[in-house]
Amino acid sequence: MEKLNNIIFYNIDHSIRLYRMYAQKQLREHGFKITIDQWLVIKCILENPTITQHELSELVFKDNASVTRIVDLLIKAKYLEKEINPEDRRKFILHVTKSGEDIIKNVQEIVLQNRSKALKGIAAKDLETADAVLQKIIANCK
């Protein structure tokens, strides 16, 4: 068991890295010029149109600094625009452009394929157990 305690973190790390590499490779091979993290940020803004960068950082579990930089890159790539929030000039309103909406739509199918490929052959019950274990770890580390 002491061994598993050691190995479990090793496997959590390994699995998420392999999944990200696989997912990123799929995007690249289909000609999409976007990273997994950038995709997630746009997706969250589309689903929460009034979200601030700080709220975004909590939602995707990234540092404020990372979000600032990802948003910058997305603006450079013309997937996003930002505008000072007149209600609170510390905040920004983030707008997804047409081109940003399009890429999310076009990438969606690949994302679903990636997930089902990665989870193939895993029983729903076991997946639920694994998910509960991960949530417990999350709670324990907070």
Place this chain on the structure above:
Amino acid sequence: MEKLNNIIFYNIDHSIRLYRMYAQKQLREHGFKITIDQWLVIKCILENPTITQHELSELVFKDNASVTRIVDLLIKAKYLEKEINPEDRRKFILHVTKSGEDIIKNVQEIVLQNRSKALKGIAAKDLETADAVLQKIIANCK
């Protein structure tokens, strides 16, 4: 989002990030000037004294480039030394210094505490299931 929390990959990512942050914070608060990744690299060299950087990168799931840079930092920190392997001049022999051995020894207790804190309240059976699920994901993404 299709309920972020319901997506296993989100929770895998979240859990490993929180665990790493927690573990890193513990190291910092106990005055150890070393990162989790650096700790892992030294530990692997101690356990595999003839390992090459390339083999190391496979063992810790990192890119060759990352390993090169981590090793560089560890040499700067005087935890490691390297020497060209006379058998094959493309390779290096990596030596852990006394100071490197010491820090691993001293950090060990904290690592164990971190793990047990993160896994507190999780049934052994569930942990095994979670581990099997992660291994399956790893296999699927290869």
Place this chain on the structure above:
DNA sequence: TTGAAATAATTGACATATCAATTAAAAATT
């Protein structure tokens, strides 16, 4: 045996992670 292919490590470029410090604005307190 020599030229081609494979391997080990490095480097450059760029993206992301983390912490600390800073700026600007809003909210709370006195």
Place this chain on the structure above:
DNA sequence: AATTTTTAATTGATATGTCAATTATTTCAA
């Protein structure tokens, strides 16, 4: 109202991740 505190976002510094290109060396094959 003026001062203090809090909040949102940015920036700088450093570490790591990833890919592609490069160098040095070894191995393989014609």
